[in-house]
Amino acid sequence: MSGDGLRHATEGRIDRGTVLRFRFDGTAYSGHPGDTLASALLANGVRRIGTSVRLGRPRGVMSAGSEEPTGVVQLEAPFPDPMRPATMVELHDGLVASSLSGRGRLADRPDPARYDAVHAHCDMLVVGAGPAGLAAASLAVRSGARVILADERPEVGGASPDTEGDDWFDRAGARVLTRTTVFGYYDDNYLVAVERRTDHLGAAAPGNLARERIWRIRAGQVVLATGAHERPIAFAGNDLPGVMLADSARTYLHRYGVLVGRRAVVFTINDSGYRVVADLAAAGVEIAALVDPREATGGTVGGQVGGRYGGHVVVAAHGDDAHGHDVLSTVDIEPVGGGPTVRVDADALLVSGGWSPVLHLYSQSGGRLRYDEVVGAFLPDGCRQAVTVAGAARGLTSTTACLVDGVDAARQALTALGITPVDWSPPSVGAGAEGPPPATAAPGGVPDLRFVPAEDYSTHFVDFQRDVTVADVLRATGAGLRSVEHVKRYTTAGTAHDQGKTSGLLTSAVVGQALDAGIAELGHTTFRPPYTPVSFAALAGRDRGQLYDPVRVTAIHDWHVRHGARFEDVGQWRRSWYYPAEGEGLAEAVRRECVAARTGVAFMDASTLGKIEVQGPDAGRFLDRLYTNVMSTLAVGAIRYGVMCGLDGMVFDDGTVARLAPDRFLLTTTTGNAGPVLDWMEEWLQTEWPDLAAWCTSVTDQWATVAVVGPRSRDVLARLAPGLAVDAATFPFMTWRDTVVAGLPARVCRISFSGELAYEVNVAWWHGLALWEAVYEAGAPYGITPYGTETMHVLRAEKGYPIVGQDTDGTVTPQDLGMAWVVSKKKADFIGKRSFARSDTARPDRKHLVGLLPEDPTLLLPEGVHVVDPACLAGGRLPEPPVPMLGHVTSSYRSAALDRTFALALVAGGRDRIGDRLYAPLDDGRLVPVTVAGPVLYDPEGARRDG
Amino acid sequence: MLLIRCPWCGPRDETEFHYGGAAHVAYPSDPAALSDEEWGRYLFVRENLKGPFAERWCHTAGCRRWFNAVRDTLTNEILRVYRIGEPA
């Protein structure tokens, strides 16, 4: 269709003096500021703007708002954006868009835009800036409340073109968020909105502005003035471009100055269609027919109408050969109940199936809905949250009624807030202003018409975006589905991008008719956030890239980076994994680091170790209850290894405890477990043992720790701490000393996680790098070698020291680990004690931590691989599944000290299998033999710890 | 997102809190005196009520204090909060 004459000379709120250029499907068009892409396309005579997803049918624009089911386009420039309703895309110069076949395309390049978030609080949040919302916000502002008013459109005034002048609304008094969709309503009046700040500016958008902002709003009271959506009616071909929701034609006329056609048929089941006839006729559109299934279409219609069809329905919309079959050309009209067909030429068919109050947010808030037979729609029916629904959202239709209702809603909400409402009402109320007649359906006893009866329902569309027809819904009920929720899943009606805003009630009505049940008893499908689609980029905001998850680094981190360390993430920490020399890979570097630690001296950054200080007269008693062994007997100056279990007796964490003073202890925890351990301690202190005088604090970030490990570590320490007696007799294993190391106040602990002579030197965090560099320098004559977590793992595994979370998984007791010695027999009780006597924890065939030696000393078992008993093999192969497994490999390494590979594994009854041959099935199908060993494979006598 | 009234800090967003399960499940005074079944019941069995439910919360990202709350599990409404040691 040619666009000539489709732009009205005076109507609309567009700036005719400015021309905007845009392209759609490769063709250049023009429009004006104030246009949407939809209004500009309609003004240019473009009817077909897409193809349906499943059936490939032509689709056009059906509405003028965010409920749009069909006019969905792909934006190409300024930046690709899929599935945008053309009705909500504000036109700007240089816009490039293209049609879609139901599916959009994401951008193939990084999004340069910024996204942000705002947290806001207010006394009253008003959603929707139509007559009711404006009136509510206005009264609240005048009464002194803090008000946020949000609306998805570019300007306040609402969807209806009937809104009177609103100069009585004081914008400055409220925080007015236009282009802002409130899309989620959560507990305790927490609402989330997205504000689109730059899209309407196109390429002219300033780079410093975030493209979208997520608003997280906590409101004392909420007024929902969210309006109503007009509903379509299902008849043959009701999806043809040219068929539109009737009142949208008025919006296109009054807001954009666009005539949606030159010759229109209006098909309505309620009185609101009559104002469409009046306004379009006045604007010069020829009204070819007015079709109303109600018998009495009497009364005056403000305009010339070609034919008045009371007691009739539209049965079909068609294209024709002359105009093409992808746009409307003719409309077939029949009497209700059947009869002769009248065919009328038309290029627009404007349909009103009644109005559905927009109650998505209300329903999300927990509000109940009830079906109202008079209004023919669901209405709000009570909510626990502090929310009031006003205006068209609760079924009102005239502007005056909505204004009055908005004031009433605000008065109610203000009173609940304890704010005295001032005496005020909008000036246009009571001045004789009468809105359009009420849009109640079927006053004459004619049943609600949702779909027009036919033999063939295959083009009676219910959900236009999902291509769901009346026939599809009937197929669902025919298959035995009774619930609208099930029908929704079966047909996918209501699951598209538009979430069934226009189709929901229609689906329920078809189900109701098929099952001879009322809509009231069928109910509605659940409304879930978001109300309209929200981009992941907006939700992510700034929490992306480096800000997605904060990384913790130690005071020595920059040195590790400078010296070429490879890193691994351990909990939130980034730790040195290994330090490859020129040409080395992981295996070579770790072998070199291990050899240095076992034969010379090596050092590692152990600052990430969790550290908790416990103070108070009852600190010792407290630790006795937490750890499986006794801590209260520890002498000041001494250190003890300890294990904490859960109430179920399973290992939760391990570490060392140093007694600093009679009432002060310093605990270490596993790197990744420092937070949970502190939480656990505080929980017990506060909830079960508030009588204990003990207090905990995290000191992880207060102490930098350097572990100096190996037979020459004593020499290095002696050089750095001339005041410290370092000989084994004066400074024995598992003790600590406060001293000065490299001129820094330090606490030195004789602890070893490798079996070698070792010292952990602790200094204030900000001295960490100085200490590290001093150790490096003092160790240089001995060839001191930095090592990372991988070498640490190998060294501890050679000694059979388990790592909680790697060799344990929450089902492993200390006894399973072979550490019965750490479980006190003397203490009356401690956390987990009772569980050790449970029949399951006491059984002898539990999985034990053992060593595994592959018979091929070069074969590295994959961690996680299962081990099986040779007795279950048949002819050297695995039996049919399920294969009984004895356990699995938890740690597996190459050992320089052992000159072979080895593993740790949890194996059923493992300690009774030492020396046995088991098999490990590998991914490649091989079954490899392994020999069970004790977990301590290196220096089982512990001869090396004193150097 | 719930708005939870910490008895020490006042109303704060739910994300500042850590949930701690049913309240008033006291640690047995003498675990050794319990049968395996009784101990197992203490360890593993909790009510899953519809309606008002006394539960524990910790204001982890705030004052780090544990407290009790009665929440209606049907509506998610927190009916009252009270400090540890205060009567239910």
Ligand SMILES: [Zn+2]
């Ligand atoms: Zn608090």
